[in-house]
Amino acid sequence: MADTGEGKKEEAEYKRLHSFPLIRHTDMPDEMRVEAMELCVTACEKYATNNESAAKMIKEMMDKKFGSSWHVVIGEGFGFEITHEVKNLLYMFFGGSLAVCVWKCS
Amino acid sequence: EWSAGKTVKPPDQLELTEAELKEEFTRVLTANNPHAPQNIVRYNFKERAYKPISHIDQTAIHFSLNGNLILKDSDEGRRQSLRSGNASEKAPVETSAEASEGSGVKDEGSTEDTQAAEGAETAKAAEAAEEEEPPPTKEKERKLANQFNFIERSSRTINNPLRERASQSEPTPCKNFSGNANQWVIYDAYIEEVQKMEKSKEKEKPKAQTAKKEEKGKKLTSLESQSDDITKISNAAKIVERMVNQNTFDDIAQDFKYFEDASDEYRDHRGTLLPLWKFQYDKTKRLSVTAISWNPKYKDLFAVGYGSYDFMKQSQGMLVLYTMKNPSFPEYVFSSESGIMCLDIHDDHPHLMAVGFYDGNVAIYNLKKATSQPSYKSSGKSGKHTDPVWQVKWQKDDMDNNLNFFSVSSDGRIVSWTLVKNELVYTDIIKLPAEGTVMQGPEGLQLQTFGCGTSFDFHKKIDYLFLVGTEEGKIYKCSKCYSSQFLDVFEAHHMAVDSISWNPYHLKVFISCSSDWTVKIWDHTIKTPMFVYDLNAAVGDVAWSPYSSTVFAAVTTDGKAHVFDLNINKYEALCNQIVVAKKKNKITHIQFNPMYPIVIIGDERGQIVCLKLSPNLRKMPKEKKGQEVKKGPEVEIAKLEKLLSLVREP
Numbered sequence: 001m002a003d004t005g006e007g008k009k010e011e012a013e014y015k016r017l018h019s020f021p022l023i024r025h026t027d028m029p030d031e032m033r034v035e036a037m038e039l040c041v042t043a044c045e046k047y048a049t050n051n052e053s054a055a056k057m058i059k060e061m062m063d064k065k066f067g068s069s070w071h072v073v074i075g076e077g078f079g080f081e082i083t084h085e086v087k088n089l090l091y092m093f094f095g096g097s098l099a100v101c102v103w104k105c106s
Numbered sequence: 107e108w109s110a111g112k113t114v115k116p117p118d119q120l121e122l123t124e125a126e127l128k129e130e131f132t133r134v135l136t137a138n139n140p141h142a143p144q145n146i147v148r149y150n151f152k153e154r155a156y157k158p159i160s161h162i163d164q165t166a167i168h169f170s171l172n173g174n175l176i177l178k179d180s181d182e183g184r185r186q187s188l189r190s191g192n193a194s195e196k197a198p199v200e201t202s203a204e205a206s207e208g209s210g211v212k213d214e215g216s217t218e219d220t221q222a223a224e225g226a227e228t229a230k231a232a233e234a235a236e237e238e239e240p241p242p243t244k245e246k247e248r249k250l251a252n253q254f255n256f257i258e259r260s261s262r263t264i265n266n267p268l269r270e271r272a273s274q275s276e277p278t279p280c281k282n283f284s285g286n287a288n289q290w291v292i293y294d295a296y297i298e299e300v301q302k303m304e305k306s307k308e309k310e311k312p313k314a315q316t317a318k319k320e321e322k323g324k325k326l327t328s329l330e331s332q333s334d335d336i337t338k339i340s341n342a343a344k345i346v347e348r349m350v351n352q353n354t355f356d357d358i359a360q361d362f363k364y365f366e367d368a369s370d371e372y373r374d375h376r377g378t379l380l381p382l383w384k385f386q387y388d389k390t391k392r393l394s395v396t397a398i399s400w401n402p403k404y405k406d407l408f409a410v411g412y413g414s415y416d417f418m419k420q421s422q423g424m425l426v427l428y429t430m431k432n433p434s435f436p437e438y439v440f441s442s443e444s445g446i447m448c449l450d451i452h453d454d455h456p457h458l459m460a461v462g463f464y465d466g467n468v469a470i471y472n473l474k475k476a477t478s479q480p481s482y483k484s485s486g487k488s489g490k491h492t493d494p495v496w497q498v499k500w501q502k503d504d505m506d507n508n509l510n511f512f513s514v515s516s517d518g519r520i521v522s523w524t525l526v527k528n529e530l531v532y533t534d535i536i537k538l539p540a541e542g543t544v545m546q547g548p549e550g551l552q553l554q555t556f557g558c559g560t561s562f563d564f565h566k567k568i569d570y571l572f573l574v575g576t577e578e579g580k581i582y583k584c585s586k587c588y589s590s591q592f593l594d595v596f597e598a599h600h601m602a603v604d605s606i607s608w609n610p611y612h613l614k615v616f617i618s619c620s621s622d623w624t625v626k627i628w629d630h631t632i633k634t635p636m637f638v639y640d641l642n643a644a645v646g647d648v649a650w651s652p653y654s655s656t657v658f659a660a661v662t663t664d665g666k667a668h669v670f671d672l673n674i675n676k677y678e679a680l681c682n683q684i685v686v687a688k689k690k691n692k693i694t695h696i697q698f699n700p701m702y703p704i705v706i707i708g709d710e711r712g713q714i715v716c717l718k719l720s721p722n723l724r725k726m727p728k729e730k731k732g733q734e735v736k737k738g739p740e741v742e743i744a745k746l747e748k749l750l751s752l753v754r755e756p
Contacts, residue, residue, distance in 0.1 A: 022299050025285070076292075081284035089283055093295055099287030105280060 024099075025091045032066065036090045040100050044074065048095075051075060058102060066104065073101045139164040348431045355433055358382050362430075362704065367720040375674050377681045377722030379667060382704065383433040385410075385714040389441075390424050395708025397449040398697045403456035405701040406430040407437065410714055413445025413464055415694070420445055420464055425471060428714065440471055440478045450511065452500045460511045460523075462495025468513050468523055468530070482530050484523065489532035491515035496560045502569070514574060516558035520584075536584055538576060563606045567613055573630075575603025575618060583630060596633060598626060605647050611655035612746045619648035625660050627672075629750060636753045637676065641668055647695045653703075653724065655746045661685070661707055663692040669723050672749050680723055685715055 021041050026033055039061055047054035055072040062070040066088075073080060076097050084103035091101045142164050150157040176183045352359055362382050370377060390412045397411035412424040423446035427438040444465040452458040457473040461480070467490045469480035484490040493516030500511045501522070510524040518538040524531045538559055558577035565571040570586040571593075579599035582592045599620035609615040615636070619625045621644040626635035643662035651657040656672040669681040686693060686709045695708045703719045 020299075022295055024295060025283070075287060077288050079284075079286040081282065083280045083282050086279040086281050089281075091283070091285060093292045096296060097289060097292055099292055101285070101287070103283070106278070 019095045022093045023090070024093055025089070027087050027089055029087060032088075033090065035065070036062065036102060037092060040090070040092065040102065041094060044094050044098060044100065058100075062102065062104070069106045070102065070104050075099060137164065139166040141166060347435070351432050351434055355383065358433075362702070362718060365718070370720050370722040373722060375680060375722055377669060377720040379669070379681060379683050379685065379705070379717035379719060379723075381685070382716040382718055383430065385428045385433055385436075385706075385716070386712060387424075387426055387436050387439070389439075390426060390712035392421070393424065393445070393712050394692075394710040395694050395712060395714065396423075396445065396447050398695045398706055398708050398714070399449055399451050399459075400697055400699055400706075401427075401451055401456050402453045402700070404429075405699065408697070408699075408706060409449055409451060409459055410708060411446035411449040411461060412712060413447050415710075423463060425449065425459065425461060427473070430716065438473060440480070442469070442480070447494050448497045450498045450500050452509065452511075454503075455509070458500075458509065460498045460500055460513075462498045462513050462515070464494045466491035466493055466495060466515060466517070468495055468498060468511075470509075470525065470530070482525060482528065484530050484532065488530060489521065489534075491517050491519060491521065493517040493558065497562050499562065499564055501564070512562070512564070512572075514559035514562045516560070516577065518558060520559060520562070520574065522586075535586060536574075536588075536590070538574065538582065558602075560602050561604060561606045563608050563616065565608055565613070566610065573606050573608070573616060575606045575620075577602040579603060579620060579622070581606065581618060581628075594630070596628065598628075598635075599624060601644075604645060605649075607648065607650055609655055609746065610650050610652060611743050612750075613743075615655075615746060615750070617648055617650065617658060619645040619660055621645070623662075636750055637672070639668075639670070639677075639679075641666075646693055649696050649698055649705075651698045651724075652700045655743060656749065657723065659696055659698070659705060661693040661696045665691055665693055665709075667693065667696065667705075667707060667717070669719070671723065671725065673745055674725065676749065681720075685717065686713070 021037055023033070023037065028036065040058055043054040043057040043061075047057065051074040055074045058074075059070050059072045062072070071082070076099065078099070080101060082101070082103055082105070084105050088104035090103070091099075093099050142162055144162065146159045146162055147156045148159055149155070176186070178184075178187070361380060365380065367378060367380065393412035394414055395410055396413040396415070397409075399409050401407040401409065407427060407429045409425065409427045412426065414420055423442045423444055425438075425440040425442070425446055426436045428436050442461075442463065444463040444467065446461050447464055448462040450460045452460070459471045459473070461469050461471060463469070467484045469483040472481040475481060491513065495513050495515045498511055498513045500509070504510050504524060506526075508524050508526050510522055512520060512522050512535065514520050519534055520536045520538070522533045522535050524533065559574050560577050561575040563573050565573075572584055572586070574582045574584055575598070576582070579597070579601055581596040581598040581603060583594035583596070584592050598618055599622045601620050601622040603618050603620050606616060606618045609617070614629050614631060615627060616630060617625065617627050623640055623642060623644060625639040625641060625645055625648050627637040628635050639660075641660060641662050643664040643666070646661050646663055648658060648660040651659065654671070654673075657670065659667060659669045661667050665684050665686045667681070667683050667685045668679040670679050674680060685707050691713075692710045693707055694710060696705055698705050703724050705717050705719065707715050707717065709715070
């Protein structure tokens with residue numbers, strides 16, 4: 001019990017320390033990247049328990065700002081192979097355990 | 107035969123009984139046509155079935171005749187009446203129920219019941235008859251305009267033929283991307299990022315590490331910027347070029363490194379110059395070599411300035427750098443509008459070269475920059491000389507750590523140029539007065555003409571001391587501190603002093619050469635020369651050797667190079683050798699290589715020849731058995747001092 005308790009503490013500690021958004025791969029231009037990153041962070045924090053709503057929010061905002069049509073995947077464990085329009089991809093980690101992949105392809 | 111009372115029976119009459127004969131048969135006469143069918147059925151589309159017709163036509167036509175009677179008031183009738191000239195008797199007057207194309211419906215209607223079929227047939231005939239007849243005269247005819255009689259007139263514009271065109275915009279460029287988002291991947295990424303951040307915080311403090319980072323950053327950017335394919339292989343191409351050259355000139359390279367002329371032993375102290383490489387460049391064929399200088403850092407690199415000594419034929423100038431590793435093509439080429447007369451390479455910054463031009467300008471070329479233009483150049487406003495600049499020499503950095511160099515020119519000014527904040531600033535150090543030439547100009551002005559400086563050299567140890575040679579043949583000993591007075595004057599030559607050079611070892615000795623065919627060696631404390639050599643031709647240049655205080659070489663305009671070693675023979679040259687191919691080619695400059703036993707000689711045709719000194723010319727003092735050979739500058743100084751003491755007056 002103590003071990004698991006400590007484990008949980010460590011996990012929480014790790015999450016607190018490493019919850020900054022970490023961009024893993026992107027080819028967006030600077031302003032678009034910054035905006036998209038902030039949008040993702042906002043959405044994930046707002047819908048911390050519901051990935052679908054967070055993804056929905058992100059997708060709709062991106063569609064409005066940068067044109068259709070965007071695709072968003074949020075999760076903690078997934079593999080993917082996508083085709084994206086050049087200069088419209090953002091793949092980042094957030095919150096220590098969430099991975100967000102945002103791309104545009106119509 | 108017909109007889110009354112007697113019934114005649116045909117032969118095939120039916121035989122009937124009496125009862126049957128008395129039977130009465132009723133017969134009714136109706137108006138019905140017995141031949142008309144009684145149950146005509148027509149298909150009714152509305153009810154989708156066959157339905158019997160309610161009323162069956164009982165008319166039986168017994169006789170029909172096509173008539174040609176036309177109603178008088180109808181169109182055709184009127185036309186005919188007009189045609190026949192209003193002869194109304196002849197016109198068909200009888201009102202027969204004839205129908206024209208659109209009129210007389212009423213009349214036709216009345217007779218339709220009785221003679222419907224007939225009317226139809228006759229109407230057709232009337233139509234046919236009408237059509238046969240030609241149309242009536244136009245003007246008199248007043249056309250009736252009602253809803254049944256109208257003339258259609260229509261026209262149609264030409265429509266362009268339609269053509270289909272289709273195109274499609276280019277699809278937006280797409281790329282594939284794949285990845286795996288596992289917990290461990292995320293975790294690893296975060297840990298790495300945290301480590302990087304911590305490292306970067308640590309690195310901000312010590313300076314050495316930031317310098318390293320900057321270098322790495324620069325390397326990265328230079329790699330990133332090399333997007334051009336040619337530049338990527340330029341390094342490799344250069345190496346290959348050098349290898350090819352080495353192979354081509356392999357024997358020369360071998361000679362340069364290893365060949366020692368064995369026959370020198372038999373030559374009784376005389377030596378030879380072994381020709382090695384020849385350096386030439388297409389664009390400098392018409393120009394003469396005006397200055398040569400070895401690079402102090404890279405011992406195989408030397409700079410050559412090209413220009414023209416001829417007053418009438420002034421053209422462009424070039425600054426070319428060759429390396430011994432590549433004799434077929436220069437490493438760097440700079441071109442300029444005016445001929446280059448002199449150059450000097452900075453000792454500490456071997457990529458900076460100071461250059462003096464024929465038009466009086468000076469410039470600094472920076473090898474590190476890729477442009478072919480000088481980095482800094484003087485101009486008319488910034489104090490350029492008014493006559494050709496004959497010599498430039500770099501000085502030590504001044505107190506503000508600015509680079510500076512001196513230049514001497516025929517306009518009699520010795521100017522110090524300082525590179526202050528990307529600009530060349532000039533300071534006149536000395537103006538050379540010509541003796542006895544204070545003239546009386548107009549309005550009582552006293553004009554002072556200046557002497558023309560043609561060469562100078564700075565003392566190696568005593569910073570402020572330098573010598574200037576002039577066109578009149580005098581040598582002035584000057585100090586940087588005094589701007590109008592000389593420390594001393596030497597009546598050196600009868601013609602212009604072409605070159606002056608302090609001895610690299612002995613602090614008091616210098617050598618000068620002139621177009622008056624002589625080379626003289628001086629001690630700067632004594633007014634008369636120590637040694638005088640007459641070389642039978644105008645001497646273009648003289649240079650001390652870097653390895654011995656008693657060896658020097660001179661070149662003359664008849665194409666000969668003379669090498670002297672005072673230690674061995676005080677009066678004669680050890681080597682007199684024709685160095686250039688054609689006789690009319692004058693040699694202009696000579697320089698010793700600071701490290702290797704070679705000299706380079708430049709001539710009037712833009713060619714540089716590299717020659718190796720044979721062993722006799724490079725003799726070191728013989729070591730006596732058992733005695734340690736002292737090497738170093740002191741030995742050289744002592745050697746020369748010994749010689750001088752012989753010559754000096756006691």
